[in-house]
Amino acid sequence: MIKVVRGNPTPEELAAALAVVRARAAATAAAGAEGAPAIPEAWSAPSRIAHARHPAPGPRSWARTYWPA
Structure with a gap:
């Protein structure tokens, strides 16, 4: 079914x-x-999203950034 909702x-x-x-x-x-x-x-594709495996975060990982030094 087609319904016109606006206009004439x-x-x-x-x-x-x-x-x-x-x-x-x-x-x-x-x-x-x-x-x-x-x-x-x-x-x-899931392989595009998770193409690399990262290490588990450490105990103070919340205080660090992952910007290269």
Whole structure:
């Protein structure tokens, strides 16, 4: 269901918007029907986030900064 929440579109504008939405839905359905496995995005890879292992903090680590000397 599509709901207009602001403005007063003409019937032609509504038809154009509906055509875009239906075309996008058809393209998505066609892409999903092929059964191709989804490739994970590189930005969400856990190996990118935790690429290096840092030592455990010491007893006074709260008082030090990790800026190079």
